[in-house]
Amino acid sequence: MPARQAAGAAITVIGLILLLYGIAYGAVNHKIGSYATLTFNEKEGKLEVAEGKPGMMDRTAAAIILGWFLVLIGPAIWQGEVPATIKSRVEQG
């Protein structure tokens, strides 16, 4: 297998693993990723972050998003050439 195709196959497999991990995690925990919460500080009269960090992307969310990108790109590198079914359609005119 040429290096380019091997790299494409590896990217696809890694992407699939990450994507499936994210999906499985979501199925078990009923959510993917996490979020911060707010509290009202009566003393100072302002809103404050109570838990977590604004804009936080936890490991699971990062994994599924990275996996998604790898799955979008990987097969294109792996099987980059135009499929024979499309070529034959062009040849038939």
Place this chain on the structure above:
Amino acid sequence: MSVVMIEVALAIFIIYAVAYTFYGRKLLERRVVRADAARKTPAVEMFDGVDYVPTNKYVLYGHHFASIAGAGPIVGPAIAMAYGWFLPIVWVLFGNVFIGAVHDYLALMASVRYGGLSIMSISENVMGRKARYIFLVYVYGALILVIAAFLSVAAAVYTNVPSAATKALIYMPLALLLGILMYRVGVNVKLATTLTLILVVLGFYYAYKVPLFLGYNKAAISDAVSAYAQYLSQTQGLTMEEATKQATLKAMELLWVPTYHWWVIILALYAFVAASLPVWYLLQPRDYLNAYLLWAFVAIAGVSAIIVFDKALSLPAYTSFAPKIFAGQPTPFWPAIPLIIACGALSGFHSIVASGTSSKQLASEMDALLVGYGGMLTEGAVSSLAVILPISIAHNAPELNNINMLKLDAVSRFVVGYGYMAGSAAARLGGDFAFWNSVFKVFAAIALATFILTTLDTATRLGRFAWQEMFDWLEPKNTTAYKILTNRWVASFLAVFIGAVLAYPTVVIGGKIYGAYRVVWPAFAGVNQLLAALALLTSALWVYAILKVRGGTAWLIMAPAMFLWITVTIALGWWLVVVAPNIPAIQQLGSGTIVAISLILDILLIILFVRGLRQASQAPQAQPA
């Protein structure tokens, strides 16, 4: 006298069937364009495996529709219900049949006859080289605005509705899977489609149950926001409404904005990748899947309209000729209606899609009517059957506690109306209204959200095409520079990068947070419809000068083109004088400048059009092969 559903629905069905058969097939296809199955299309002749790829007509129809739809055929008509239901439906039908569908079909066919070039570049053949570059620069700017808007809207949707984000992450790989099954593994199309559709339904259910959070959850901050609003109300003497607005704004600045930023970056990367990959790889299988959702969406509306045939349209047929729509100002139906209802009746963006991605995938000239004319009529069907009629029967419905539909925002009008009509139809068949009403409301929201990403990556691809066509003069002078500048990855990156720069920063307008693009967004409706007028004028000139169509048939195209140009030009002038002074200062500057520039270009291009028309009358040109 009350009008019932079936009377209007039947009229719509008949008008579309007659329009497609007689106006579309017999007039446009046979007498004007003289489509020929034997003539090779650019997809076949210039096949490159990336952008020029012949495609099954139903798949292409799905791509074309999903790309031109966006939120346009839904939001515009829902806003226009302020006129009552009669005027919007008249405009949708008239605009659809005589302007919008003609505009889309001719742009598609003109592009097919010119090797897949955009309508902007085709203008060179009938209006001269200057027109081409003015047009291309103008359209490139408009496309950047579309990319920015859809990046921002999609990022906001995924931030506010985390389940929609999960759905997108599941849906795209499934589209890829379908393509691999069909093209690579050689699985029978029906089997591959059935398998994928089952997975899509399971994926939707999964997404509904498993939201994807990137730091923000609206439900988790409501208590803190209420407490802060209470505090603001007591200490600063604000009304509860004003205090809640301020508290929400503060909370969003703290938590919403960082998550929104993440999504802008992720979606910009997605648009860059998706717009650069070959069309057969992601775009075609995804749009093939989209087509099923689209057909289900329209079919449910059509069948429901028949089942609840006797429901009265309880929204008034006519309320006022000038209700307050834009910036709280009386908005006269004419000339302002094209600025309100775009995609449902006509839209300039369609000509860029038709002469951009669609024309490069058309396998036969005989497929163009279904894709170009049929795609536009389907948009009109969405606007009339799935938006205007449902909203009209849901108004004051006892099952919805006599709701006043005109008090809801545009998207809610659509979701509530669609849910009500389909839910009522299900109830007539023995189902539980409350259950089916909520199911179809979710379905309507999903249908609306599904096309956002499609429009985003198609607009990026179109931006790439426009950019590449802008530099054709460079090729003979410096081939290396031309190759670098027009490289598909470079050209896609530029379009996405500028779009993201406009979407990433946030601004506060009227107490709400938006992407910075919003500063110039109010001008977009005008820019888009001016583009429609110019594209239709170009097509009309192509028909007259190149195809040599004369007499009444030529006028059937030229007259709507002139009508549209006059309407849109006056509407832009009206907008500058009446609306612009009443919008926030930052938008006055941004949007006002864009509309003023548009009017100047408008005049320049109409001068070139008149010159082209005069030349065409005096020195006929040869028809392209």
